[in-house]
Amino acid sequence: MKAMLEQEEHQRAKEVFQIILVYCGEIAFAENLVAIISKDGQPYVRKQALNAVWQAGYFGAIPELIECLLDSSESVRMDHASGSLIKDFPVRRSAAFALRKLGVSVEELEDSQYRPDKRSAVNVLKQKLDQSSDEMASSLMKAISKIGGHHARKALNDFIRENKDTIDKAKLVAEAKKLLSELDDSNDDPNKRNEGL
DSSP states (O other), rough: OOOOOOHOHHHHHHHHHHHHHOOOOOGGHHHHHHHHHHHHSSSSHHHHHHHHHHTTTTGGGGGOOOOOOOOOOEEEEEEEETTTTEOOOHHHHHHHHHHHHHHEEEEEOOOOOOEEEEEHHHHHHHHHHHHHHHHHHHHHHHHHHHOOHHHHHHHHHHHHHHHHTTTHHHHHHHHHHHHHHHOOOOOOOOOOSSSSO
8 A cells, every 4th residue: 555655646546545544554644644634625535534633643633623623615415314405514523523532622513613622622732742752742742832822832831841851851842942932822812713612
């Protein structure tokens, strides 16, 4: 399968192969799925990528999953209970499901709208950060920074405070300080739809 991926020139086929590889346990490809998730269009390919991300337990994709809750790709599906056609937002629905599977609280609103609890998202990432290798910790700190807001600021400050005297964490502490200096607090606006609870 990996050999086919390297030979494949068609981008969509490469994306599908990467999704299949993650489903087959090749977790190293999970990070590649973030690009697929973030693309516009192809709602059913993106839905499969979302499912593969949570099944792989790739927590670094949480900010992109949150962004997918705003996706406008819609389709129509049959409601088997009533026999009527209903509007469906497969990317939004799959992103909400994936976030919940990764431990992030997501509130379902009316009209296929979802609101993530960003504090919950940051807490999940912070918990994983404390248990991760340096390479994964770097990815998780970047994810915390992407979520932004005061909960992210606190999580990065906590990491710095808890690890500032640990020699083997010096590089990560420096990275956390850099991310903290670049942190965008505009996500703290409570009127923003995607801020959370």
